[in-house]
Amino acid sequence: METVQLASDIWMFRFAIGQAYAVRTADGFALVDCGAAGAERDILDALRGLGGRPEELRQIVLTHSHNDHGGSAAALVAATGATVAAGAADAPVIRGDVPEPPPVLSDWERPLYDSVVPNLPPMPRCRVDRELMDGDELDWGYPARILHIPGHTAGSIAVHLPDARAVFTGDTVANVEQLMLGVFNVDRDQAAASFRRLADLDVDIACFGHGEPIPHGAGDALRAVSLQGSDEARRGRLPGGEQR
Template sequence: METVQLTTDIWMLRFAVGQAYAVRIADGFALVDCGAAGAERDILAALSGLGARPQDLRQIVLTHSHNDHAGSAAALVAATGATVAAGAADAPVIRGTVPEPPPVLLDWERPIFDSVAATVPPMPPCRVDRELADGDLLDWGVAARVLHIPGHTAGSVAVHLPDAGVVFTGDTVANVERLMLGVFNVDREQAAQSFRRIAELDVDIACFGHGEPILQGAGDALRAVSP
């Protein structure tokens, strides 16, 4: 795993598939997503490198329920005592009480999905301490607002830091080779509507679930390609 500092208080944790983000908050650290099962060892090592003890991880915010974003949550909770927050509609999947709804794949997405899915281990069930709704505020010591952005999954959320001009988009937006609507959606048109909502934000920095973050002029870039 590679750790890349993006701002004074945000680091990207890049895995073989996808990425997560460590955010310094008022009383420690939060994670936005946490990679696949098994990523917990690298995440804890990365936090240690930032001067954090395991108990300094206060919260894990899951942008959605897919294995490559929520897989290590249960192990991290056991190791750190962190709380878990996720979109209300995805919470039952993360808890393991209902199966993950399959994506509706376009023809060109299917071979990509099959090759990626085979490399990601299943997600152990994990408790969800807080079910997030649109407009919720996170207790980070700075303005941190939740946007419900369904379409990739029913409960997908983004996190907007308005004062810092940052948005964490989850997989609704991707920046793999080009800036684009994310793939493997349960409802592509709904995901496109959510993309357009994100693009309306006044942000300079956009952090994606897959692909390089945009560190300058993110809002303009998103609006230029909004579906």
């Protein structure tokens, strides 16, 4: 696992598939997502490398319920006592009370989905201590605001840090080869509307579930893609290359 510092208090943990983010808070560390099952040992080693003891991991915030983002949550909770927060609509999936709703795949997405998703380890059931709603604030010692951005999953959320001018988008946005709407959505039109909401933020840093973060000028980059998407939608297309 690779660790990359993005700002004074933000680090990316890059896995074979996807990534998570460590954020220094007023009383320790928080994680935004935590990778697939089995990533917990690498994450704890990385936190030690940042000067954090396991018990200083205070909170895990899951941007959505997919197993490549929350698979190691239960093991991390057992090792550290961290609390878990997630979007209210995704909490029953994370707890294991209901199955993960399948995405609505386009023809071009199907081969990618079939090559990746079946090879991911299943996500163990994990408690959710706080169900997050739009406008909620996290207790990090500075403003950390929740945006409900449905479409990738019903309960997808973003975390916006206004003072740091940063946003964690989960999988609503991807930056793999190009900046684009994320794939494997349960409702693509809803996800596109959520993308546009994120593009309205005044941010420099954008941290995605997949692909390279943008450390400078992220808001402008997101708005450029959002405007391109509006033009393509009028012509019957959407960002990411899909023909309607």
